[in-house]
Amino acid sequence: MPDQALIVVDMQNDFCDGGALAVPGANAIVPRVNRLIARHDHVVLTQDWHPPGHASFAASHEGAEPFSTRQFPYGPQTLWPTHCVQGTRGAQFHPDLEATKAELIVRKGFHRGVDSYSAFRENDRKTRTGLDGYLEARGFTRIVLCGLALDYCVAWSALDAKQAGFDVTVAVDPTAAIDLDGSRNKMLTEMRQAGIKLS
Numbered sequence: 001m002p003d004q005a006l007i008v009v010d011m012q013n014d015f016c017d018g019g020a021l022a023v024p025g026a027n028a029i030v031p032r033v034n035r036l037i038a039r040h041d042h043v044v045l046t047q048d049w050h051p052p053g054h055a056s057f058a059a060s061h062e063g064a065e066p067f068s069t070r071q072f073p074y075g076p077q078t079l080w081p082t083h084c085v086q087g088t089r090g091a092q093f094h095p096d097l098e099a100t101k102a103e104l105i106v107r108k109g110f111h112r113g114v115d116s117y118s119a120f121r122e123n124d125r126k127t128r129t130g131l132d133g134y135l136e137a138r139g140f141t142r143i144v145l146c147g148l149a150l151d152y153c154v155a156w157s158a159l160d161a162k163q164a165g166f167d168v169t170v171a172v173d174p175t176a177a178i179d180l181d182g183s184r185n186k187m188l189t190e191m192r193q194a195g196i197k198l199s
């Protein structure tokens, strides 16, 4: 399908087993993600790519615990364990990920003071990554998403893709969720209500 692109979200060591922000079940989805990649002609990868001392890290805030929430200039922001620091092994793609055929790698979260779950718009909901313009310029109208984490970067990317006017499907089997305070069910409901197909 020439008008369809697969976006594989954040399949990086730090989100996999033994990583700094390991998502339960992450390693088990690698073969499923690879099968989906094999079935698509056009593949985009996203890569969480934080500078040292990024504002989303609990360690950047005096006395803050990972998975707590802080008020940022753009609203509430979850604080995470230090993860996906630029140039580190944790930020590299899982070694078994079939990454060769990817036509674009989108890096996100590189502005020190702003987190970016979505591959389209950062958490301030204003700063754009340019991915929508790229996809439009390539003639893609249908987007399929998979990867990590279902309830954060996959869901936020899917919602933004839908809002940008793309026909959006999330392949749920090749995803895994962090599930912080019921975030998995909450985001599945939000995606369904937005008209995103879950397959």
Ligand code: VGL
Residues within 6 Å of the ligand: 010, 015, 048, 080, 117, 148, 149, 150, 151, 152, 153, 154
């Ligand atoms: C993610 C939390 C922080 C993700 C990235 O890939 O879902 N979650 N950074």
Ligand code: ZN
Residues within 6 Å of the ligand: 048, 050, 056, 080, 083, 084, 109
């Ligand atoms: Zn991150």
